Amino acid sequence: MNIKNIFNSSKTENNQLKSNIMISKAPDSAKTILVIFPFEKDFFRVASYSYRNLPYDRKNIEFHYIINRDFSDSFSLRRGYIHKMSLDSKFNILNKNNLLYSLSEINFDIIVDLNVNYEEKMEDFVTMQQSNYKIGFKHKKSDLLYNVQLDISKSQIAENGYQKILELI
Helix, strand or coil: CCEEEEEEEEECCCCCEEEEEEEEECCCCCCEEEEECCCCHHHHHHHHHHHHHCCCCCCCCEEEEEEEHHHHHHCCCCCCEEEEECECCCCCECCHHHHHHHHHCCCEEEEEECCCCCCHHHHHHHHCCCEEEEEEECCCCHHHHCCEEECCCCCCCHHHHHHHHHHHC
């Protein structure tokens, strides 16, 4: 669901400024969504399982996924475009510049970062992309990265957070 805020200013009879705020549902929904899957293998498995029910019934949505190349065999989501990260032994992204360049050619309506913990190596994939909504989990830098944040600190269950994000999409 997209929400539009339209701010109009007009003057009253006393020449004072009056501000009108109108919030309405936009008739069209997100068209292009980037989902960044977790670096960590255990979280990747949970996220991959949780996201098996992406809203594929909406044919007008184009999905893009960033995944660790090492997890390709266990990645079951096949509708959409898969962008594979190649990592070295220190988990540095070897093909980062190529990925960022190819993704910069796409206008994303929503970017979803499924990394529960802060991953500095993934920061550029969120900050360098233009998007109406950037969704991620609350952590030390989340205020700078996301305009929609989920806090799972109370439940400590990543799958619950992944499900909440699905509801937002």
